[in-house]
Amino acid sequence: MSIGSANTECLKRIQESTAVLTDIRIALDVIPGMTEKTVLHAGPPIQWDRMCGPMRGAISAACVFEGWAKTPDEGFELGASGDLTFDSCHNHGSVGPMSGIITPSMAVHVIRNDVHGIETYANLYEGIGKVLRHGANDAEVLARLRWMHEELAPVLTAAIRRAGGIDIKSLVAEAVQMGDEMHNRNRACNSRFVLALAPHMAAGGKGDLEKIISFLDNSGHFCLNSVMPACKAMLDAGHGIEDSTIVTAMARNGTEFGIRVSGLNDAWFTAPAPFVDGVFFPGYGPDDANPDLGDSAITETAGLGSLAMAGAPAVVQYVGGTAQFAVETTHKMYEITATEHETYRIPNLNFRGTPLGIDIRKVVETGITPVINTGIAHRKPGIGQIGAGLTAAPMECFVKALEAFAEKKGV
Amino acid sequence: MSIGSANTECLKRIQESTAVLTDIRIALDVIPGMTEKTVLHAGPPIQWDRMCGPMRGAISAACVFEGWAKTPDEGFELGASGDLTFDSCHNHGSVGPMSGIITPSMAVHVIRNDVHGIETYANLYEGIGKVLRHGANDAEVLARLRWMHEELAPVLTAAIRRAGGIDIKSLVAEAVQMGDEMHNRNRACNSRFVLALAPHMAAGGKGDLEKIISFLDNSGHFCLNSVMPACKAMLDAGHGIEDSTIVTAMARNGTEFGIRVSGLNDAWFTAPAPFVDGVFFPGYGPDDANPDLGDSAITETAGLGSLAMAGAPAVVQYVGGTAQFAVETTHKMYEITATEHETYRIPNLNFRGTPLGIDIRKVVETGITPVINTGIAHRKPGIGQIGAGLTAAPMECFVKALEAFAEKKGV
Known part of the structure; x- marks a missing residue:
């Protein structure tokens, strides 16, 4: 195929x-x-x-x-x-x-x-x-x-x-x-x-x-x-398609950021977890922050989160940025995705579907990595959430995945 | 003053x-x-x-x-x-x-x-x-x-x-x-x-x-x-200010459309109620429709309804139009209003306040009348709602009010 x-x-x-x-x-x-x-x-x-x-x-x-x-x-x-x-x-x-x-x-x-x-x-x-x-x-x-x-x-x-x-x-x-x-x-x-x-x-x-x-x-x-x-249940339906370059999971353990790709079985392609450019709760700042953490980037993988941000300008009050930035982010995400969601539609883009299907080839070709809206945990145990903000998936994950894909195809 | x-x-x-x-x-x-x-x-x-x-x-x-x-x-x-x-x-x-x-x-x-x-x-x-x-x-x-x-x-x-x-x-x-x-x-x-x-x-x-x-x-x-x-309770606080040209009520009885103006006491300035350009429920059409009806245009008077439409593009699925039309409508309403709402802010206009304070002078000068989002009743008793759509307040109401204002001021 x-x-x-x-x-x-x-x-x-x-x-x-x-x-x-x-x-x-x-x-x-x-x-x-x-x-x-x-x-x-x-x-x-x-x-x-x-x-x-x-x-x-x-x-x-x-x-x-x-x-x-x-x-x-x-x-x-x-x-x-x-x-x-x-x-x-x-x-x-x-x-x-x-x-x-x-x-x-x-x-x-x-x-x-x-x-x-x-x-x-x-x-x-x-x-x-x-x-x-x-x-x-x-x-x-x-x-x-x-x-x-x-x-x-x-x-x-x-x-x-x-x-x-x-x-x-x-x-x-x-x-x-x-x-x-x-x-x-x-x-x-x-x-x-x-x-x-x-x-x-x-x-x-x-x-x-x-x-x-x-x-x-x-x-x-x-x-x-x-x-x-729900995002995982839908994405997993597209996982394991031989020869597909679509990302089916993005997840972070607070140490590493990893992605999975449909055609590359259950391998994780990882890089150090990035820090989050955030809005901090009173009393906390960047020095307190743990690197990016959590499975919630499954929402971005499924065409939501930052990918749907154009329809959610009010989120910038929580994660930072402007309404214009929210629209620009979604437009940028159309450049690295394969299609548009048939069910999730953004009213102020005249009901255009959200960007869906992050393609590792497009990420590497354009140099644009998926933006992630996320919460921020304190780096020490015992404290909890200290803010929220924006980060981006590390390019290294996509480069490694594309190399593995090329190797598998014998290119 | x-x-x-x-x-x-x-x-x-x-x-x-x-x-x-x-x-x-x-x-x-x-x-x-x-x-x-x-x-x-x-x-x-x-x-x-x-x-x-x-x-x-x-x-x-x-x-x-x-x-x-x-x-x-x-x-x-x-x-x-x-x-x-x-x-x-x-x-x-x-x-x-x-x-x-x-x-x-x-x-x-x-x-x-x-x-x-x-x-x-x-x-x-x-x-x-x-x-x-x-x-x-x-x-x-x-x-x-x-x-x-x-x-x-x-x-x-x-x-x-x-x-x-x-x-x-x-x-x-x-x-x-x-x-x-x-x-x-x-x-x-x-x-x-x-x-x-x-x-x-x-x-x-x-x-x-x-x-x-x-x-x-x-x-x-x-x-x-x-x-x-709630809209009326807030607008009435601004009613009765001698020399004010701000509209404090717009209302329709299905026969006439009427407005009240802050500086013109409780006088109504009326014109025949317009028809509504609507999306009809199955089985009904324009011939079944009563002219514009109801006190709900108090929402537009208070900076909501069609005036806030830029922030509510999904409403066009109910009243008709496109998302772009929703944004254009709010922009047009800024031309006939005196200020912007301090509390009601539209995210996708970068949190700009909704247009507030319809000024009868601006309506007459620009030739732009307030747009109204509204429901449509069957013209016969006993039937009920048959659709929803868009109409506009008749210019005649604003001309009559401005004439009354000029007369009162002895201009």
Whole structure:
């Protein structure tokens, strides 16, 4: 097959995909390859000795949550001991924002792409600030996690099932008409997500719905942990097409930035994780920042995030830049993508589809790398989120991938 | 005072105003001048013999709702009998979308502008299609109205009070960042409105919340009946400034289009209501359409609706036109307005404030009249909404007002 035909097939499969939140389950029960001592993390695979601070901090808290350790300090010891099995979320059908830590007892969103028989998973969104995914690990973080698992998850699960699932792809399509880019601005999608569930939560009549609805609504990002696995469920349909040069995953573990390419199996092409040019919360600055972290760049890979930024000019108030910059960013991304999204359409570009299908050839030829809108974690464990901003995928990843592709083709 | 200083004062008062939904009450108990036989209607004052079909249809249904008539046919007879007192909503601190019928037993939103001690009112939003405000009057319409008064209003009222009021001005500011123009596109504002109330409804624990939340959310416009009186509460703060040429109300009764001007007391300057260039629901066309109707042009008067259309390109899918047309419309409206809104800012115009303060002098000088985004009612009573579209305020209103202003100034 020619590269062109392979890419067409890859993108056809992505475009025709669906993504429905069907359930919330316990990780050990549903994630393939999950064991009682597995710790999944964001980005390409990495072991403890090379992990960044916030990822270690998150693991220390997860160890307490699992009952493997009594304190975060014991959690750090366990992390370093070699007794845990670390692996990349992406190797297990999963994604996680920031440190992306998923351990066996955690509740996970279950997303189905029924067109291609794909199921994906992500943990629950904890809110903003001092949260496990950003490396915070104190009693407040753990108490919130426990509340989420004991009180929130059962109510959510019942509502999702009663609703017959929540069509995440449709919610995203509507939210792109309402100024969301679906990485750092999810206000519309989250509002519609909560309102899709609220009548079913009310009908269920269980739980402290005042607290639950407020929690789901307040941060404005709860839906992100459904949108990320939805992106993966659709992109994975286009993964593994021999001869395709389309990027099917971009992910960061806080040490390295890695990409996967449809025609290059499950190899990761990595480079050092870049720093983020950000807007910092009061009291923090660039010296406090960890390099780029998390699986959330799956949104950009799926034609959202910075690629959809022209339709979400208000996101610049959070990540920096001007409205004009937002439009220019999307226009630049059309230069490195193979097609336009048929479902996600940007009103102020007269309903043009978002750029979709990052082609490693175009990235290397143009010298333009994908822009990423992202949160910023403190580089030390135990602190949490300190800002948000913009970065770009390192060119080195795309050059390495293109070299591997050329080698495979015997060019 | 010079006209310039008067307009500055008028606009300062409008800009500094607040608008909070504080309560839902029965019209007879709160609307000034409301009597047991008063029927308030949209637009400038009009009597039965000159009323359009949908306004008569709405009154026929309201007569049944009030118990004044057993059937809509009896309602028509009563309307024609001279036994009812008809007056303009605007003459009683009120506004109503489309026919704008408010009768003594109807529940009304209470909006407070505490900066200027102003209170305004509007009836409850019934949903779309076959509804009283568009002139429908059958058993389904009346059953829905009764449900709204008996089951919805008590739950809403308790939630509004428990929330300590809902800040409508802030909700609108956020919604303008989310692609709403607040006349025909209210999806974001309505979502945020329902989510502001949902936790309090849940805490109240009363009513069929599954049905209530679904009803409030589904049409996407329930909040409009809070936004309209909020616009009036803020505009009225700028009304009555001697020597000001700023328009403080635009309203249509389906027969005439009328405007009020800050420095010209409560006089209405009218012209025949124009037809609407619209997108019709299946089965209907221009021949079925009533001329422009309703108090909802108060949104345009307050810097929203078509004036904010650049930030709401998705509204063209409902009212017609292109995204480019939406941007051009807002740019054209800057030519006839005195200032820019300090609170309502359009992201894709780099957060420029919406055009605010239609100046009758600029309208006459430029020949540009305010564009109106609006719904379309069937011209016959008993049918309801048949589409939505765009029209423009008639130049004659502005010419008459400017002549009256010149005469008053002795020019």
